Amino acid sequence: MSERLTVEVIDITDPSDPRVDDFRDLNSVDRRPDLPALPGGAVGKALVIAEGVLVVQRMIASRFAPHALFGVDRRLEELSGDFVEGADGVPFYRASKEVMAQVIGFHLNRGVLAAARRPTMLGVADVIAGARTVAVLEGVNDHENIGSVFRNAAGLDVDAVIFGTGCADPLYRRCVRVSMGHALLVPFAKSENWPGDLELLRENGFRTVAMTPGEGSVPLREAIAPTRGGDATGTKLAFLVGAEGPGLVEHTMRQCDVRAHIPMSRGTDSLNVATAAAVAFYEALSR
8 A cells, every 4th residue: 555544543342332333233224334324314324334454455545534443453463554553543443353243243254344434426527537438337226236346347447437326325335345445446426417427428428338138239349349430449438237137228228329238148148237247348448
């Protein structure tokens, strides 16, 4: 890491200690600390929780600045290269694995957590500025699929992720964990004008590719090939993927430049949404 975090180590022996409330009841449906603030008066803590050494390291390197950490002594030692110990630093609440389990509600094999407050979210215009390849999700409500899309995006040179309607919270702990922390590093934005923001993508030079096995789609390689007289290496691409099963809605696909499918074998009609996205990302990268 290029910059180390100043931490103050504080021992916690009582699981009811209020200082670790930001890590309490992580599996609770209505009390977990990473519930977003909701309209209409229902307010969550809107925290982002990083789980495990690698994900905590990526949080430290991201714009999601941790304000507290909670873990066992072994994980503190493993993270020593990322920390500078000092008074008035970010608290690292050190506890036994038994105390941790009582606080968070289960035994955490990864042994360390970090909590950050959600910064101001980026807008679509922010994340596409300077981007060449972006992923666009509609109706993807499975946190593990979203986490996998982020991990695939990071590994296959995708610059940003855009969320249309009906998508799950990309900052839920499980999503951040499955993404291996890349949900904190790959820029993302939620569309406030869906599907109108597809026009914004086109205005910024993106070819919008709707991933679908349905009628009227062409093979993926054909869909991202250069247009007449064009250069494939200069084409900006926005890949749209939808929910497992129903996929993208028809109205959204009509707003796209082209519909594309991945040629399949053995009577299989489609791939998992995160896998299909990864194939599309790879094809874009391999140009």
